[in-house]
Amino acid sequence: xxxxxxxxxxxxxxxxxxxxxxxxxxxxxxxxxxxxxxxxxxxxxxxxxxxxxxxxxxxxxxxxxxxxxxxxxxxxxxxxxxxxxxxxxxxxxxxxxxxxxxxxxxxxxxxxxxxxxxxxxxxxxxxxxxxxxxxxxxxxxxxxxxxxxxxxxxxxxxxxxxxxxxxxxxxxxxxxxxxxxxxxxxxxxxxxxxxxxxxxxxxxxxxxxxxxxxxxxxxxxxxxxxxxxxxxxxxxxxxxxxxxxxxxxxxxxxxxxxxxxxxxxxxxxxxxxxxxxxxxxxxxxxxxxxxxxxxxxxxxxxxxxxxxxxxxxxxxxxxxxxxxxxxxxxxxxxxxxxxxxxxxxxxxxxxxxxxxxxxxxxxxxxxxxxxxxxxxxxxxxxxxxxxxxxxxxxxxxxxxxxxxxxxxxxxxxxxxxxxxxxxxxxxxxxxxxxxxxxxxxxxxxxxxxxxxxxxxxxxxxxxxxxxxxxxxxxxxxxxxxxxxxxxxxxxxxxxxxxxxxxxxxxxxxxxxxxxxxxxxxxxxxxxxxxxxxxxxx
Amino acid sequence: xxxxxxxxxxxxxxxxxxxxxxxxxxxxxxxxxxxxxxxxxxxxxxxxxxxxxxxxxxxxxxxxxxxxxxxxxxxxxxxxxxxxxxxxxxxxxxxxxxxxxxxxxxxxxxxxxxxxxxxxxxxxxxxxxxxxxxxxxxxxxxxxxxxxxxxxxxxxxxxxxxxxxxxxxxxxxxxxxxxxxxxxxxxxxxxxxxxxxxxxxxxxxxxxxxxxxxxxxxxxxxxxxxxxxxxxxx
Numbered sequence: 001x002x003x004x005x006x007x008x009x010x011x012x013x014x015x016x017x018x019x020x021x022x023x024x025x026x027x028x029x030x031x032x033x034x035x036x037x038x039x040x041x042x043x044x045x046x047x048x049x050x051x052x053x054x055x056x057x058x059x060x061x062x063x064x065x066x067x068x069x070x071x072x073x074x075x076x077x078x079x080x081x082x083x084x085x086x087x088x089x090x091x092x093x094x095x096x097x098x099x100x101x102x103x104x105x106x107x108x109x110x111x112x113x114x115x116x117x118x119x120x121x122x123x124x125x126x127x128x129x130x131x132x133x134x135x136x137x138x139x140x141x142x143x144x145x146x147x148x149x150x151x152x153x154x155x156x157x158x159x160x161x162x163x164x165x166x167x168x169x170x171x172x173x174x175x176x177x178x179x180x181x182x183x184x185x186x187x188x189x190x191x192x193x194x195x196x197x198x199x200x201x202x203x204x205x206x207x208x209x210x211x212x213x214x215x216x217x218x219x220x221x222x223x224x225x226x227x228x229x230x231x232x233x234x235x236x237x238x239x240x241x242x243x244x245x246x247x248x249x250x251x252x253x254x255x256x257x258x259x260x261x262x263x264x265x266x267x268x269x270x271x272x273x274x275x276x277x278x279x280x281x282x283x284x285x286x287x288x289x290x291x292x293x294x295x296x297x298x299x300x301x302x303x304x305x306x307x308x309x310x311x312x313x314x315x316x317x318x319x320x321x322x323x324x325x326x327x328x329x330x331x332x333x334x335x336x337x338x339x340x341x342x343x344x345x346x347x348x349x350x351x352x353x354x355x356x357x358x359x360x361x362x363x364x365x366x367x368x369x370x371x372x373x374x375x376x377x378x379x380x381x382x383x384x385x386x387x388x389x390x391x392x393x394x395x396x397x398x399x400x401x402x403x404x405x406x407x408x409x410x411x412x413x414x415x416x417x418x419x420x421x422x423x424x425x426x427x428x429x430x431x432x433x434x435x436x437x438x439x440x441x442x443x444x445x446x447x448x449x450x451x452x453x454x455x456x457x458x459x460x461x462x463x464x465x466x467x468x469x470x471x472x473x474x475x476x477x478x479x480x481x482x483x484x485x486x487x488x489x490x491x492x493x494x495x496x497x498x499x500x501x502x503x504x505x506x507x508x509x510x511x512x513x514x515x516x517x518x519x520x521x522x523x524x525x526x527x528x529x530x531x532x533x534x535x536x537x
Numbered sequence: 538x539x540x541x542x543x544x545x546x547x548x549x550x551x552x553x554x555x556x557x558x559x560x561x562x563x564x565x566x567x568x569x570x571x572x573x574x575x576x577x578x579x580x581x582x583x584x585x586x587x588x589x590x591x592x593x594x595x596x597x598x599x600x601x602x603x604x605x606x607x608x609x610x611x612x613x614x615x616x617x618x619x620x621x622x623x624x625x626x627x628x629x630x631x632x633x634x635x636x637x638x639x640x641x642x643x644x645x646x647x648x649x650x651x652x653x654x655x656x657x658x659x660x661x662x663x664x665x666x667x668x669x670x671x672x673x674x675x676x677x678x679x680x681x682x683x684x685x686x687x688x689x690x691x692x693x694x695x696x697x698x699x700x701x702x703x704x705x706x707x708x709x710x711x712x713x714x715x716x717x718x719x720x721x722x723x724x725x726x727x728x729x730x731x732x733x734x735x736x737x738x739x740x741x742x743x744x745x746x747x748x749x750x751x752x753x754x755x756x757x758x759x760x761x762x763x764x765x766x767x768x769x770x771x
Contacts, residue, residue: 123749206738248601248620254640255621303640304743354748456747488751 030094030404052106053506064385064503064524065339067163068375069130069517070102072368073123073186074350074361076393076496082358082437083365085408090366094405100366101373102388102499109508110495111517113392116145120493123350124197126391126514127189131343132160133518133535140195141188141217144536147195150207152214155195159537163518164190166527167341168229173333174340176232177325179306179364180347181239183217186391190343191232192220201242201259218242222266225273228533233296234332234342236325240281240300243267251303252281253317258303270298283318291331299325308348308360308452309367310476322346326371330378339383341525344371353394354488355455356442356479359409361396376501385502385524387517393492395440400426402436409474412436425469432465435473439482442489451477460485562702564657567729568596569722575715596659597726597733603657604733606631613734616656624653629736635755636739637747658702659718660695664688668695676705677723 072079080100088098115125115138122138129135136145144158164174178187183200194214198207201218205211215223218239225231243266244250244258250265251258260266267279277296280286286299301319306312312319320328326344333340346368352360372388379386400412403421411433412426425433444462448454462485472478482489498517500508504524522528528535575589593608606613606629613629626639655661668684675681676698684695690712696705698720707718724730742750750756 207740251619254623254625255619256617256623256625305745351745351748354751453745453748456744486751487757488748490751 026093049106062382062503063526064521065383066334066342066379067167067340067385067521067525068342068344068379068387069163069521070368070372070375070386070388071127071130071186071343071345072349072365072388072390073180073345073347074353074392074394074491075346075365075368075390076396076492076494078396078398079349079353079361079365079390079394080497082396082398082408083362083369086362087366087369089405089408095408096404100369101376102369105386105388105499105501105505107500107505107508109498109516110511111389111498111514112495112511113390113514114493120491121392122185122197122491123391124185124189127186128160129513129515130389130391130517131162131164131189133515133522134160135513135515136160139197141185141197142190142193143195148209150196150209152195152208153210153212155193155213157536158195159193161528161533161535161537162190163521163525163527164341164343165228166522166531166533167525168224168231169531169533170527171229171336171338172340173233173336173338174229175234175329175333175342176237177234177322177329177343178237178345178347179322180237180345180351181242181305182221182235182237182300183239183242184305184347186345186347187237187343188217188221191224192217194220200239202262203246203259216242218260218266219264222269222273231273231296233336233340234329236297236299236301236320236329237345237347238300238302238304238306240267241303243300254303256303267298267300270296281317283320283324286320286324286328289328291328292335294332295335297328297332305348305351308352309363310360311450311452322367322371323374326374327378330375334379339525342375344375346371350394350491352452353396353439354442354490355451355453356439356444356446356482356489357451357455357476358396358437358480359474359476359478360452361394362409381502383503385504385521386500387505387508387521388499389517390496393494393496395442395490395492397438397440398436399438400434400436406436407474408436409478410436411468411473428465430465433468435468435480438480439489440492441484441486442482443479443487444482444485446477446479447471447475448477448479451475451479455479456488460487462486562700563725564598564600565726566596566598566701566703567724567726567731568598568703568720569731570594570596570718570720572716572718577710577713577715593721595731597729597731598657599726604629606734610734615736616653618653622653624656627736627741629734629739630755631734633755634739636736636741637744638741639744660697660704660707664693665695665697668693676720679705679723681705 084098084100085095087100088095113121113126115121116135117137124141125136125138128142132142139149140147142160142162143155144160147158148154167174176187176190185197194217196208198204199216201216221235241259245260245265246257248257249255271277271279274296276294278289278294279298280289281300289297306319307315329342333342346364349361349364352364376386401414402412403415406413414422414426416422428434442462443455443460445466446455446458462482498508504520507520571591571593573589573591595606597604601618604613604615611632613631615627615629617625628637667688668686671683671685673682679698679700682697682699684697686693692710694708698705705720709716747756
């Protein structure tokens with residue numbers, strides 16, 4: 001009897017596995033859902049969790065040879081939920097049952113993101129926490145909370161060792177990839193130490209109260225080798241202007257000036273510093289890089305930030321995607337038998353939210369998930385710790401009672417009293433339709449031929465309602481309504497998610513301070529134990 | 538061959554060879570313009586007093602840069618042409634020692650891709666070519682060529698300075714609006730009493746970074762109104 005019961009449970013689990021592992025449901029599959037199918041699905045999920053937990057116990061002593069820290073800048077939980085639904089809908093499903101790839105990673109925790117001096121944090125202080133194990137104030141890059149922002153003379157005794165620096169000291173290969181400027185706060189916190197996030201190149205010295213005692217971020221990237229290890233093996237992103245001279249023609253793409261006033265061409269120095277090195281600035285060049293014969297790769301694909309994924313094909317020089325860059329980075333880094341540390345950032349989910357353009361925030365999030373999937377497929381999960389998280393969230397909401405499968409970017413169409421979809425949009429108390437997605441603050445509604453940062457050129461329209469009846473709210477140029485008028489939408493203070501797989505991933509449990517992320521990487525990789533570097537220099 | 542004829546032919550060839558050079562214009566100038574905008578009532582029953590608004594503004598030009606500023610010198614705009622003919626744009630907030638940088642891609646996205654020729658000459662040449670010459674004159678030491686005509690329903694009267702490729706006067710009349718721009722003063726750039734502000738030390742920010750800097754003391758003030766900059770109407 002027991003055996004038959006076990007057999008039927010096994011068959012049940014097997015059949016449930018088929019439905020669990022299938023993609024999100026089509027409309028027909030939704031109709032086939034039943035109480036029993038939900039029960040079976042839940043049972044299978046619990047079974048998988050149990051197996052994962054058992055594996056974790058046996059895996060817990062294994063050292064992570066490779067560590068990859070993925071950060072979706074501004075990718076709060078509402079962004080993940082909306083992107084998951086959008087991704088599913090783009091595949092012809094209702095969307096709600098879908099999961100972005102990183103949502104399938106077995107371990108999860110919540111991360112408390114506040115800075116030491118700000119309830120709602122910024123990217124600099126949050127990435128400092130993740131990379132050094134020490135929370136700090138807003139606006140500073142891998143230095144402690146006792147510094148005075150903008151004053152390098154206060155850095156002494158406050159310089160914090162990053163996970164990347166530990167890895168370099170051990171002899172691991174290291175890489176940084178971002179769709180933002182590679183000198184922007186999040187990637188910068190992996191390799192640089194400055195008390196002002198905006199000190200990206202020497203021309204930014206005017207923004208500093210005192211620069212004695214620190215170099216600009218771009219300089220620190222190229223000169224990392226003088227501080228620890230042999231320097232970065234891979235740096236891919238935007239921000240070319242901070243690496244080239246402030247003279248006409250310095251920029252090979254547009255012929256404009258760079259920012260550097262010290263006469264240095266850091267791209268040339270990168271090439272001179274290393275044998276088997278390469279510097280590329282467009283996709284055509286990037287595609288020709290042979291990772292087998294390239295040991296140090298610098299790619300700077302835009303003078304400032306790279307394009308949103310929605311607009312990437314329009315870039316004049318041609319840009320690789322985040323997945324492309326992640327793939328190439330791993331191909332270069334994995335040659336090192338000692339392993340590697342890689343940070344990958346989707347830097348512009350945040351920018352899209354600031355502009356109030358959910359479309360670009362979601363499409364960048366979907367591409368971010370593709371990059372995580374690429375990394376997972378390229379690495380051995382038994383020896384690679386993959387962490388996926390956000391630095392902070394945004395005031396981005398999913399609201400109303402839209403019917404199942406309602407277009408996530410669309411206007412709310414609810415259900416009737418029988419629970420079936422209505423045939424017309426829901427109306428608010430002002431008799432106007434409203435979208436599922438919205439923002440608490442920001443510039444508010446706009447419907448532009450081209451959306452995104454173009455929003456800043458149009459008047460603030462928050463706090464007033466627009467008649468969206470004839471507006472295509474699913475278009476890329478639509479900017480959602482907002483309540484509180486501000487010059488740009490803000491970050492928010494709620495916790496963000498941490499997803500993880502690989503050795504040490506099971507250490508992510510419950511609600512943790514954001515700096516615990518470093519300590520999980522540290523324990524999993526035995527980083528500080530092997531490097532001998534102190535947490536504070 | 539007769540030597541006189543040879544010399545005459547050589548002189549003609551020289552003139553023809555040099556003629557493109559003699560048509561080259563003076564690029565480096567500094568000017569003061571006034572633009573007056575007036576609503577024209579089309580309703581005989583309209584009793585509103587449509588007062589004209591006049592703005593004085595500064596204009597500086599080199600072969601690679603065009604810069605304008607308002608009368609108070611509190612705000613300006615600069616267009617910079619690169620060696621590869623791309624145009625960069627800066628919004629200049631002089632009183633705040635602050636500027637916003639726009640990459641060419643930002644301008645394309647904003648639908649503000651710049652026609653350098655129109656920007657540096659202040660009047661679209663494609664329209665000028667459709668107007669009829671009306672005669673000529675003099676303004677100080679400069680030749681003036683007068684044009685007039687209607688293009689796409691808008692009436693233009695233009696007094697053009699071919700030696701500096703700038704308008705002396707443009708009167709543009711459309712359905713209910715008349716805009717008149719007049720050159721008041723012009724100097725060689727290096728002799729102008731009106732010098733451009735040195736923006737090299739200004740704090741600068743990328744347009745794409747506005748979102749990250751909502752709490753920036755200057756950015757939050759800039760964004761209270763629609764857009765940045767102001768437009769020249771021609």
